[in-house]
Amino acid sequence: MELSKTEIDKRMRSFENMCRKLGVKRTHQRMEIFREVAQTVEHPDAEKVYRKVSERIPTMSLDTVYRTLWLLKDLGLVTTLGSPRERTRFDANLDHHHHFVCVKCGMTRDFYSDDFDSLELPDTLLSIGEAVKTQVEVKGLCRKCAAGEMPGEKKKEATL
Amino acid sequence: MELSKTEIDKRMRSFENMCRKLGVKRTHQRMEIFREVAQTVEHPDAEKVYRKVSERIPTMSLDTVYRTLWLLKDLGLVTTLGSPRERTRFDANLDHHHHFVCVKCGMTRDFYSDDFDSLELPDTLLSIGEAVKTQVEVKGLCRKCAAGEMPGEKKKEATL
DNA sequence: GATCATATTGAGAATAATTCTTATTTAATA
DNA sequence: TATTAAATAAGAATTATTCTCAATATGATC
Numbered sequence: 001m002e003l004s005k006t007e008i009d010k011r012m013r014s015f016e017n018m019c020r021k022l023g024v025k026r027t028h029q030r031m032e033i034f035r036e037v038a039q040t041v042e043h044p045d046a047e048k049v050y051r052k053v054s055e056r057i058p059t060m061s062l063d064t065v066y067r068t069l070w071l072l073k074d075l076g077l078v079t080t081l082g083s084p085r086e087r088t089r090f091d092a093n094l095d096h097h098h099h100f101v102c103v104k105c106g107m108t109r110d111f112y113s114d115d116f117d118s119l120e121l122p123d124t125l126l127s128i129g130e131a132v133k134t135q136v137e138v139k140g141l142c143r144k145c146a147a148g149e150m151p152g153e154k155k156k157e158a159t160l
Numbered sequence: 161m162e163l164s165k166t167e168i169d170k171r172m173r174s175f176e177n178m179c180r181k182l183g184v185k186r187t188h189q190r191m192e193i194f195r196e197v198a199q200t201v202e203h204p205d206a207e208k209v210y211r212k213v214s215e216r217i218p219t220m221s222l223d224t225v226y227r228t229l230w231l232l233k234d235l236g237l238v239t240t241l242g243s244p245r246e247r248t249r250f251d252a253n254l255d256h257h258h259h260f261v262c263v264k265c266g267m268t269r270d271f272y273s274d275d276f277d278s279l280e281l282p283d284t285l286l287s288i289g290e291a292v293k294t295q296v297e298v299k300g301l302c303r304k305c306a307a308g309e310m311p312g313e314k315k316k317e318a319t320l
Numbered sequence: 321g322a323t324c325a326t327a328t329t330g331a332g333a334a335t336a337a338t339t340c341t342t343a344t345t346t347a348a349t350a
Numbered sequence: 351t352a353t354t355a356a357a358t359a360a361g362a363a364t365t366a367t368t369c370t371c372a373a374t375a376t377g378a379t380c
Contacts, residue, residue, distance in 0.1 A: 023348090023356095025346080025356060025357065026347080027358080028346095029357085030357090047337085059358090060359090061358070061359045062338090063338085063340090064358055066338065067357085080244070081243075082243065083240070083243070084246055084248035084249075085366085087244060087336090087338090088243075088337085088338085100291070109288050111282060111285055111288065112284070113281075113282045115282070116296075119275055122273045122275070124271050124272070125260060127303075128260050128271065129260060129302040130300045130303075130306050131299070133298070134296060134297070135299070136295070136296050137294070138281065138293070138294045139293045139294075140293070141289050141292065142289040143288070143289050145289070146289060184327090185328070188375090189328085189329075190328090206367085207366085222330095222367090223329080223331085223367085223368075223369090224329055224330070227328085227368090248367085
């Protein structure tokens with residue numbers, strides 16, 4: 001949404017290179033599905049990607065969207081997020097970041113924090129396991145919901 | 161699992177008080193379902209709670225487990241966690257804490273960190289929304305998985 | 321302690337997200 | 351351009367969770 005063309009292009013090239021390197025076919029469907037995730041900051045779910053891409057490729061099937069998105073995840077080009085009972089959401093931002101999630105409408109946005117990134121993990125974790133990735137999730141109310149408006153999608157119950 | 165009897169008792173009393181206060185019936189089923197979640201650090205899912213409680217109450221239905229767990233959540237006595245495509249997991253630890261999740265077997269444990277708790281949120285968040293709760297999720301490998309053993313449950317694909 | 325009104329339960333059917341199956345099509349390569 | 355393995359579309363299948371409704375149990379009252 002507020003992504004620069006250069007960033008989107010960079011992501012598209014990264015995808016094409018990865019396909020060539022691994023012998024994965026660059027089909028029309030895959031390109032458009034990846035583009036859809038790569039060009040937004042909204043962390044869309046498969047259904048949403050399907051609706052958008054269907055406008056351009058009317059024969060698109062939802063299953064292909066799912067298979068492609070999981071493929072992209074295997075390739076390391078997207079990550080997944082979301083809670084149980086929700087649709088899986090996809091994120092093409094590969095920089096280390098954190099998430100803000102609105103407990104009312106589900107809006108999710110990335111944010112960055114050097115402070116969070118540089119924190120040491122507590123020693124108690126050593127007895128539990130080896131950390132690989134640390135991510136902060138901030139739950140709260142997005143500006144629209146806080147202002148009392150009722151944005152498009154809503155959730156059955158807030159997951160705080 | 162490594163929970164003190166006093167802590168478990170405290171949780172049970174908290175549950176009973178909440179029921180009285182809100183006019184919620186304290187049925188045999190509810191008591192045992194809550195006890196099951198309250199006495200473990202494992203964050204079980206509904207299915208697991210169902211299996212354990214069924215040993216004591218063989219006529220228990222899975223639906224009652226679900227309904228009770230969501231009720232407990234409404235009462236503020238448990239929180240939920242987990243990822244999409246997974247069963248919802250339940251947590252009776254009401255102290256502010258963070259989670260370690262094993263990406264291989266799904267093992268989840270609470271941990272505490274004053275450092276994390278005292279961190280300021282970045283200003284960029286102000287334009288996104290109002291924070292209510294901040295929780296850190298550390299993904300990695302639990303000791304067993306890191307050691308190459310293959311614990312009971314495993315996941316289809318690691319969610320990093 | 322018995323009675324009553326209502327909340328709760330159990331069983332099985334219903335939903336929703338996601339995945340599988342299979343016949344058909346297509347990208348990459350010879 | 352022909353070949354072939356990989357990818358797609360469509361619809362059936364799966365899995366976690368929820369709904370429906372008749373039967374039962376709780377808590378309040380007598």
